[in-house]
Amino acid sequence: MSDLNVLLPLQQNWSCHNCGGCCREHEISISDAEKQRIEKQNWTVDHGVPGDRPLIVALGNGWRLNHQDDGACVFLDANGLCRIHAKFGEPAKPLACRLYPYAIHPAANGLTVSLRFSCPSVVSNLGTRVTAQRAELEQLCREVVPTDFRNRDLPVLAGKRSVSWEEFRVLLAFLERGLADRSIAFPQRLLQTLAWTQFLEQADEGLLSGERLPDILTILLEAARRACVEGDYGRQPPSRTGRMMFRQLVAQLLRHDTQQSVSAGLKHRLRMLSSGIRLTFGRGMVPALKDPESVRAAFGESASGPAQSVLFAAVEQFSRELPSEADELFERYFLVKIAGHHFFGRAFYDYSMLDGLRTLALMFPATIWTARLRALQSGRDRLLADDLRAALAILDHNLGYSPALQLRSSRSRIRQLAGLQQIESLCRHYGGE
Ligand code: SF4
Structure with a gap:
């Protein structure tokens, strides 16, 4: 694979800052070859790994790295560093560890690279420019993608309607251009994007093909x-049903199952179920959910949970003003996910482009809702940029990865929200537009 054509996100920086979050919050699957390699490294208690449990355990038909009692990977040391990395160097680590927080997706004539914003360094845009890491990323691509990666199905626009890769490229360029248009605030860009992409679903198939496509777009x-600025697009407040379905999505995104929480068994599952139901109905107090370890380490929060209890009504009545950094954060998030094809197809539960885009759009109000909750829990009545960053890191953990979002009911919820014109209402309502 000597002629790799890897498209990297231009806006994004990243270097690992060793918060140890991913080593606590992810299940690391390993191949047979990686299992053998780690076994040959001859780990013993003298090297600091636990001696009371196997380092590698079965996972389905394969294997995974085991965890310590506090949920950390067995190879994570007290300073948040990987023992395999420290003793044998980065290349000796399992591929899954070396890949995170990158996500690599096949495209027509090459590969795209996206990032997971669950990593606090990604969400805060810390470290080296991703474009300066091309050599390392190309090496990772060689290890990750199958040799037939160019034989991809055509992208599905909506339903069973697919577009050619050339048409897809034009659509993506329009999406990116609209979302990066700094002459207007980000919430307006998002609303306009939802509006023109909605027309695509209704447009005659012949109109969207061939050379006329840029003119039509x-x-x-x-x-x-015009619909967003002069018309009433999204101006109706979200309905009761829309808000319930929205909070149901937020509940699924907020849920973080780690090896430690899963091993807490039925009690944990019942607590999560109860929190999900309370979030959906949205009455009384918002259930107290602890932040993931990485978010606590990067953005601060007591390990015992939120400092103050919060009423659902207080989240709704919160100031609609967004911090000045909000536009940069959301613009970068959307552009990284869109350029990285991280919102449709195989990278995203086989969703069509439009369903994936709508799900991605809902990350905007979901992040603001969660950020408001965090601010209130800390006794503040104004959002800080870190409230938004922390909220996005919490929610993006599950996006594209949680099995709950793969269910038919989750897909039909997106379609219902779209059919009821609730996605634009939610974006406008929480975006302060
Ligand atoms: S979550 Fe990000 S910063 Fe933290 S250890 Fe993992 S890759 Fe590094």
């Missing part, structure tokens, strides 16, 4: 602008 974009 320009017309749709102008119509979307």
Whole structure:
């Protein structure tokens, strides 16, 4: 695979800052070859690994690294560093550890690289520019992608309707251009994007093919602008049903199952179920959920949970003003996910482009809702940029990875929200537009 064509996100920086979060919050699957390699490293208690349990355990038909009692990987040391990395160097670590927080997806003539914003260094844009890491990323790509990666199905726009890779490229360029248009605030860009992409679903198939596509999209974009600025697009407040379905999605995104919590058994599952139901109905107090370890380490939060209890009504009545950093954060998030094809197809539960885009759009109000909750729990009545960053890190952990979001009911919820015109209402309502 000598002619790799790897598309990297231009806006994003990343270096690992050793918070140890991913070593506590992820199950690390390993191959037979990696299992043998680790076994040959001859780990003993003298090297600091636990002596009371196997270092590698079965996972389905394969294997995974075991965890310590506090949920940390058996190879994580007290300073948040990987013992395999320290003793044998980075290449000796399992591929899954070396890949995170990157996500590599096959495209028409190459590969795209996206990032998982569950890593606090990604969400805060810390470290080296991703474009300066091309050599390492190309090496990772060689290890990750199958040799036939170019034989991809055509991207599905909506339902059973697919587009050619050339049409897809034009659509993606319009999406990126609209979301990066700094002449207007980000919430308006998102609303306009939802509006013109909604027209795509209704447009005659012949209109969206061939050389006319850029002209058609320009017309749709102008119509979307008018609908958002002069018209009533998204101006109706979200309905009761829309809010319930929205909070149900937030509950699924907030849920973090780690090896430690799963081993807590039925009690944990019942608590999560009860929290999910309370979040859906949205009455009384918001259930207290502890932040993941990485978010606590990067953004601060007591390990025992939120400092103050919060009423659902207080989250709704919170100031609609967003911190000045919000536009940069959301613009970067959406552009990284879109350029990295991290919102549809195989990278995203086989969702169509439009269903994936709508799910991604809901990350905007979901992040603001969660950020408001964090601010209130800390006794503040204004959002800080770190409230948004922490909220996005918490929610993005599950996006594209939680099996709950793969269920037919989750997909149909997105379609219902779209059909009821609730996605634009939620974005406008929480975005302060
Ligand atoms: S979550 Fe990010 S910063 Fe923290 S250890 Fe993992 S890769 Fe490094």
